[in-house]
């Protein structure tokens with residue numbers, strides 16, 4: 001088990017397991033505060049968590065339409081956990097990029113993007129609702145200028161505090177949405193792969209024996225609601241269900257692997 005404070009690799013993919021638990025918890029607290037950008041015409045940088053707030057998604061979509069080519073997005077929404085991980089590495093002298101104090105970074109709002117091709121699209125972005133905020137100091141970074149971007153940072157800190165309390169019934173912390181030293185310390189001491197004792201929606205897929213249950217049934221109904229043909233919503237993940245999942249993924253521009261993970265789940269609005 002690797003703790004957040006022990007990670008030495010730069011990429012935020014190292015905390016993806018814990019991130020997904022936090023994302024799920026945040027969705028319980030503020031449903032649909034973040035939307036997927038996976039179906040847009042983008043290349044995903046390593047470690048990208050492909051979510052942002054809806055006004056940012058819309059502004060990105062408009063810019064992509066004008067650019068008519070894919071853009072490489074290195075970072076969009078970043079959780080307080082991912083930010084804390086980077087911050088701890090910065091403190092240990094392992095990386096030398098600009099890293100904001102966890103809880104304060106713009107990426108945690110879900111209204112910022114780091115774009116690899118920034119030099120080519122700088123003016124195009126600024127004419128489609130984006131600010132080139134830090135100039136040459138952090139050239140990849142753009143912020144959505146829409147005033148409909150909400151500050152979800154206190155809620156995501158609160159979501160972490162709830163998650164921690166669920167996993168640590170004997171070491172409860174205040175659920176106040178404040179990132180004090182105590183909460184930051186809890187983040188540092190959380191397992192990067194996620195808490196093994198916290199119930200979390202399972203990945204739905206074709207298995208042997210077949211997966212069964214209410215979660216499968218809800219997913220089947222969501223497929224139908226998305227106008228995907230499926231004869232039986234029988235709460236069993238059978239071959240017909242896999243075909244339907246693949247058809248849905250294809251319709252959203254995802255690679256059709258038939259597995260209902262975080263992105264497919266979110267596009268089906270199952271959070």
Ligand SMILES: [Zn+2]
Pocket residue numbers: 075107112113114138140141142
């Ligand atoms: Zn940035």
